[in-house]
Structures are given as structure tokens and as C-alpha cells.
Amino acid sequence: MKKSLISGMFLAVILIAGSLLLAYPFISDGWNRLHQTHAVMSYTDTVDQMEEEAYKHMLEAAYDYNRKLAERGVDWNMDQKEMGEYYTQLNIDPSGVMGYVHIPKIHVMLPVYHGVDETILQTAAGHLEATSLPVGSGSFPAENASFPDEGGYGSHCVISGHRGLPSAKLFTDLDRLTEGDRFSLTVLQETLTYEVDQIRVVEPTDLSDLQIVPGEDYCTLITCTPYGVNTHRLLVRGHRIAGSMDDTAGESWMLRFWPDLIIAMAAVLGLLFLLIVLMIVTRKKKPH
Template sequence: MRRRTFGILLILIGCIIIGIAFYIRYMGERKQKELLAEYERVLYEIGQYNIEDNGAASSRDETDAVAVDNNLENNPEEVKSVVENNKAIAILEIPRIELTVAVVQGTEPKDLKYAVGHFENTAMPGESGNFCVAGHRSYTYSEYFNRLDELEKGDTIIAKTEKGTFEYEVYEKMVVEPTEVAVLEPTKEATITLVTCTPIRVATHRLIIKGRLMQ
């Protein structure tokens, strides 16, 4: 009888753990959708984005964009507020791996829960210098860079911001030790560096993808 009770208890604990994992993943996806919808609407309002013509936006649940639109359309001043206070600073798109994700400021665990993060004190998209971004591959909260290893030389990385849309061409892919931070150093030209852990789940090294701004 005790063995049976213990077995049932283990099953219940397992179900609870699985349920919590699914809930965390659901909340992460919901937060990411909110970040994207808000920033897409901001870009649309300032003339940098066309939601109706953008395949990434139309492929997501339209209610996200509609909800933000309802908040802004009757109050233009709120657009300015969202621009100033919205956590997202850019939208990153990688066609090769069908990724569209919001970029937030910072690379602390709290920043990477629902998005990919911009390394502070590195260049912004389109600027001369090294625009550096980190993201998880296999994690409880997010897996936005889980297919980053599929990128090859010549692939395109797109960064959409309030200042415009910038396209980078991948020119290098490498694996380095976690201590090799030279990959984040400034560059004279406008470049992008994507950083994630590798191998998946083991995370002993860092996968680095580098690209140059396309003229």
C-alpha cells in the first residue's frame, strides 16, 4: 500500500513539474509577443514599419497588434511614451532560421527570460562598431537562438529600429571559450555579433556569429 501511495505521489510531483515548465514557457512566449507587438506598433506609428505587409507580424496572432493599436490610436502622445519606456530596443530577424525576436537592453538572466539581450556599452544597430546580442538556445524561459548553428556565411541578419532597418551579412561562425570576450570588442566598421551557449544543454563553450553591415 505504501509503495502504491509513494508511486502515485511521484507521478503527481512529476505532473506538477511538467505543468510548471509548460506554464513558464507559455508566459515567456506571451511576454515575447507583447514586446514584439508593442515595438512593431511604435515603428509603424513613426513610419519605420508596415505591419500589414510584414510576413512575420501577419504570421503571429493578430490580436497582439490589435491590442496595442487600441491603446495608441486614440492618443498619439502615448506613442512617444512607449518609444521612451518600451523595453524592446530593436527587432531581430534571421530569415534562415525563421526567427523574429525582440531585443532588450541588457544580458542579465532577467533580461534573457523573454527576449535576446543587447550587451551594454556595445554599438547600436547600424552604428559603426560592434552591435552585440546574446540569447539562450535551450532554456526554461527561451530558446530563441536554438538554431543559430544553422547559419552560414552569406546569410542575412536584420535589425529593425526606430532609426531604420539594417541588414548584416554573416561572414564568420566560430566556437570559443566563455572567457574569450575579445569577440565583443569594438570594430571600426558596423558589425553584429550574436552570442549563445554551445553545445545545447551542456553550454561549456560559446557559439559566435559575426556579420557586416550591408551597404
């Protein structure tokens, strides 16, 4: 009886460990999505409470920052003073969130933070410091833009995200995007829509495709590739277009979260079922 009990307990431990291992990516990603949702909602609430004058001043300062950046050119080796100026831009609270990126095709909506520190990229997207702020050139309103940018100086912001993490999907499916797909950036209350027009794989040190092009308003999404190897960088560039995305832009966070939640719940229920069966079998083997 003792041997049977020990065998049953050992099998139970194996089943629990295996089930938790299988469920971990779904549970962890779901947990991270909840945190991402909270960060986005907290950001929008804070923006909604801003005074009109403060809002206008912050947006104009961001436009001015982009104009000066375009005039002097991108400097990938920012000094301490430049970094200090950068971190004051679009800084509405201590969280460091400057907006959020939405990619309907791959069901991604992530808060975008200042900088690309590893601590940020583990759970969210980051804005590459040396590039244009994600507000465009400011020569036209976000909702009724006319293109190309008649202001002439252009802008090119770069948003970075990890892929292949066991704890969060983030930009894992970025390689599914094709030319013509759309994504958007929302900063303050301004939503800018971009249409993918170029997809490239480059060496990590090749920054030529991230330069500002006069008269163009670009945003590039960047992640590591190939999947799990990460020796190169996948660059998905979009040019800004007038109007907004289709109805999928408004799909709810819960609709994106439900599939993973269902899988995680199914794994837990399956584990409980196996444990119950194991307990019944073990009891039947006990002598009366």
C-alpha cells in the first residue's frame, strides 16, 4: 500500500509540474496583458485630466523637439544633456508611459515607454531615444492630415519590442505583418495611423533605414529575428495616412484576452480532473 501511495504521489507531482509548465506561457501572458491594459487605461485617464493649456504646451514642445531633431539630424550617441531633454518630453507622470501602440492584425496593444531598457522591453514597448517622438511633424492635425508633409522636415519614430519571451507575446507575431497592413500610435489624445510600406531584415548595427526622410512621416516597429536566434533585426516601417483604421481598431481588450484565458482555465481544469482520477484510483488500491 505504501509503495502504491508513493507512486501515486510521484505521479501527481509529475502531472502538476507538467500542467503548470504547459499553462505558464498563457497564464503569464494573460497576467502581463492585464498589467498592460492597466497602464494604458491609467495613461488615458491622466491625459483626460490634463488642463487644456498644459496639454497644448506639451504637444507643441514635442513638435518643436521633432523639428529640431530633423534639422540637426539623428545622433545615435546622445549626451547627458540631450537625454535629459528627451525624458522631459511627453512625460505626463512618473510612470514613463508616453502613449500606446495598436496593431490590430496581431491583436497587440502595448504601452510605449521612454527608452528601450531591458526592464521596459520585458513587459511593454519602448521608444528608441534618438528618434523622433511619436507625434509626427505637427504640420497638420492628426484627424484630417494631408500627405505628403508639406512642412518639409519629416519625422521618423522607432518603437521597439521583444519577441519570443515565454512570459509575454509583445512583438512575437510582428513578422505576420505585410505591406498594406495598418497600425496606430496614440500619444496624449492624438492618434496617428500608419500603413506598412517596407519590411526589412538587417544587421543590429545597420541604422540606415531609421533615418529621417524630409517630407515623410514614418514609424518603424523593430524586433529581433529570426525567432529564438535574434541575430538580426526585423524592421516594419509604415508611412502615416489620413483617417483611422477599420473597426478592429476598437476591439476590446477582453476579446483579445479571452482565448488565452480559456486555454489557461482548460489547463487548470484538466489538471484538477487528472488529480481526482488519480485519487480515486489510489483509494481503490488500498486494502479494505
